[in-house]
Amino acid sequence: MKYEPALPPHNDNISHHHPLREFFLLISGILVFLVLAFWSLGMLVDVAVDYIPPEKEAQLFAKVDFNLEFPSGDSSHRQAFLKTLMDGLGRCINLPFPITMTVIESDQANAIALPGGKVVVFSKIFDFVQSENGLAFVLAHELGHFKNRDHLRGLGRGFVLAALSTVLLGANSDVSQMLASTSEFQGAQYSQSRESQADRTALHALNCYYGHVGGATELFEVLQEQEGQWDLSMWHYFSSHPELQARIDDLHRWREENNFPVGTTKTLKD
């Protein structure tokens, strides 16, 4: 037998499909599946949340340390004032369980609702709101989250996302990182609708407590001035809170729909 050297005419050991085509097919298929799974499990969370009584929630989260690494707020006078305000607003909203509140020193202007009936107010917010009514709106917004059980819904969705990502992709894979960053989009859209709902609840509470809704848009207007040139047109799709102008517009619209009067706001004491 004579050896005749020759190369094969083509390489049959590799696929000749375009890798980009495969990439887009796979990613779109998996994303569709994930979005559907996240959406349907999210709906299940919504159903489950209605079956968790507030007492059970308080019991579950009583010992949870939320690991807030800020020094505790100073003024007991301020705490007492906020407590009175919050209790009054809570009665207006018909909250079925008591709320505890903490002020912490921070550079962020924010307030958050934590599971177990805890509201945390970040002290910087007092530099932004000018009136008691403006502050009351912020507090009522957080109470609105409790009323709508949004803190549990958010937590439940967080669990769903973490579970889906870990089951499908393992804890720390590159792909799970990539999918996690795209899923922010869907989570943000859902969260925007919850924020909007809390704004609406807060507007009703403000009208109930003061008899008018003056100062409701105060914080948003100040924040909008601060943001100024940072208004990137696509950014709000990824943000968990609706765009500030949209929130202000919504508040004006709801005020007109409900014929809420606008009165003079009370000055905020130190």
Added chain:
Amino acid sequence: MTQLTIVCSLIVLGYIFGKWAENRHFRSIHEREEKFLPLPATSSKKPIGDIGPIIRAELVTGSVVISVDYFKRILAGLRNIVGGPLQPYETLLDRARREAILRLKENCPRATQVINLRIETSSISKGEGNAIGSVEVLAFGTALYGEETQPSYSGI
């Protein structure tokens, strides 16, 4: 958002540079395979054909380590979920095998034949999540030198 931007840019960069490097490597492989055609390398235990008296035999090796680009890693990760042919790694391993054999031939340019050719593949990352997905291919065989001196391929 920042994370998404970083991941997307890494995928695009990985695709562009990975494709460029792969095409360049395949071109080089084709050229060198053409030039080394007269030197057969087989898995046969005995020489193929009549090559006359053998004056020398030696162990020759050729090894290569190649890494995947970011795009391929992501694509393979997606493929892992649904199953099917792992297309991004097919070219990686094909290049690695052929490059290892070419390096082996480059080690014995004056040989008449290489027999007993074996190829071993090992993964550098050993399946760890965030380790670099690289592959090592080692080709080894016995180079036989006949009485008639073969043309030298050195300098190719």
